[in-house]
Amino acid sequence: MPDDRQDSLNAFVRGQRCLVAAIREGALSGLTFAVKDLLDVAGYATGAGNPDWSRTHPVPAQHAPVVSALLEDGASIIGKTMTDEISLGILGENGHFGMPMNPRAPDRVPGGSSSGSASVVAAGLCDFALGTDTGGSVRVPASFCGLYGIRPTHGLIGFEGIVSQAPSYDTVGWFARDARTFSRVGSVLLKELAEQRAPRRLVVAADAFGFAEKGVQDALESAVRTLEHCVGARTDEPIAPAGLNVWQGAQRVLQSSEAYAGLSRWLDTCNPLMSYSVARALLRASQFTDEERGRAALIRQEAMGRMRHLLQPGTIVCLPTTPFAAPLKDQPLSTLGYLRDQISCLTTPAGLSGVPQVNIPWSMPDGTPIGLSIIGPWRSDRMLLTIAEAFEAATSKNGQRK
């Protein structure tokens, strides 16, 4: 087992740079991957980023099925990776264990909660890594660390053997540095999806682009043009006529209420040590009323209808994954809270409606990573992976910045 002290990224869980060899040859033979510490790897404590969690839960005897599927198709594990505490974070901070490094921007946060998985892939320590995405936890670190990252269609990949945050929104996704590897993982985990036809129409999310920082809008312009060439007819329209902030508010009520409901017994009996910010988020979650949850559910229902209407077969939507590049480290909570809410405004449309979203890495003129996202109809995940490959091929040919 490699020495933990060699983890200069602070991205692996201490004592869990475990090597678990592939079970047999397969589509992923030769590839190595890392596993976010919310997913069970047999024989290793699942820590969920909080020391009291591993202390109060048994060491798993079995791999999570999604982990087994990868091992059975030829890939090997090189370690378990850090997560924001109980996955309740989007920036990659962890008060117990510190913050994994963002290899592409060391003075900035890596994004979370799948922070360690993004960090080790960005640093080239393995070929791909598993993360989870409930409210943005794959998409955001993918954007901040310059990686391909997918939030699959909700419910498509089983969530057994994984620490749940909010079942109505939990998904398991992955990161990779290149579109081909990214797509190969999909060929294993999304086997059940039929061959999908190519997209014909690109909707540029006018509201989401308007919400992003001007520098991000400008930098993504050429990426959108390339995407247009890959996809077809372009229209510009808002995706959330009611307001991205209204959808985000509903998502916050629903997602955090589910998270609190799932954790409340553990909190009551174990009184865990947590970062103040995490405890505060949980207590706020506990205070939403039935009335607020009811209103949020109505908003969700309308949002799902809107997305279904927008995402006719053959349509994809593009938007900035995050409204800005990764924030600088070590800012006060009062600043970070507002940044977090802004980020969630762009991750909510797919999260609230359950459709798949893929981050395509791009960068600012100074090289800092940002991301262009594509969202497709329910179960169009493999189409999104194919578009990512086509996009990468087009930009490589043109020598474009990515």
Add this chain to the structure above:
Amino acid sequence: MPDDRQDSLNAFVRGQRCLVAAIREGALSGLTFAVKDLLDVAGYATGAGNPDWSRTHPVPAQHAPVVSALLEDGASIIGKTMTDEISLGILGENGHFGMPMNPRAPDRVPGGSSSGSASVVAAGLCDFALGTDTGGSVRVPASFCGLYGIRPTHGLIGFEGIVSQAPSYDTVGWFARDARTFSRVGSVLLKELAEQRAPRRLVVAADAFGFAEKGVQDALESAVRTLEHCVGARTDEPIAPAGLNVWQGAQRVLQSSEAYAGLSRWLDTCNPLMSYSVARALLRASQFTDEERGRAALIRQEAMGRMRHLLQPGTIVCLPTTPFAAPLKDQPLSTLGYLRDQISCLTTPAGLSGVPQVNIPWSMPDGTPIGLSIIGPWRSDRMLLTIAEAFEAATSKNGQRK
């Protein structure tokens, strides 16, 4: 320096079984004491029960004046003692460092937040110990561990060099096993108080006794009769006609709002690791409205008037210090929260109005400690210490249980 591993009570702060010798001979020569980890002892980090507190504050260069006063009058320090995190607790729990043992009832909590100070005195490791009492943090552990303990008149002993919780309620007090030592410490720390006349009238707080568990009421009956002999004419009447719970509610709003105001900048910039329960209390504190604080201030003003009317010169009030003996350890937060509120109903009358209160140790038939409290008028602290001595003498003569 004694070996920390010998701290079988888990009552000393790790690495702080410091020995600080008396500066000169004096009234306390030959006595040793311990210091709660909210008070500065020069050269030792003040930890306030939270690792992130000591990490983010400089090591004090000077003793707190109350510590200096004791060293200058002949007493020597044997160590710094555990506190509930940031003094925000009444039971003696600390998620970072564990719970000091209650030497008189090892299966029960020691009480807090001056938990370590009560523990080491009860175990006989030193003659007395300093604690702080904002909402009951000396009185409650004194009751639970079977010690004399005082919350002095608010403002009488300076609070410089001590981590403040809520300035309008913060006091520094002390514990001792016997009334004579208890009083000797007062002769140093309460020097400025003039000689005080003896009490003439005892008010038995009918509401507070009614609020206590029946077993506590019964056990305290003989103690009250002894006190009556020491003091004089007895009347039984409620001290809080509006309701002990109403006063307690007001105290909670006012005290915790001050605590949050004092800590909010630290929370925002340091995002400390805390027990979930402590973070929850702080967030709740942050949510009180100006309207709620205004209403609570009106209740406080009436309570102060009521106490002033009740505590005519020469009058003392007696009541159970806590409504029950120390709770068993390891109960869920939902249970502990209600116990905490019940305890606060009895500590609030003196805390809200600023008058002094002394716990006189007593016990249940099975030997479990409980406490009888005496409350006197503003600045009657030395009278209360004298009554405690007279009470102890009377019970020793009669061979009564204490």
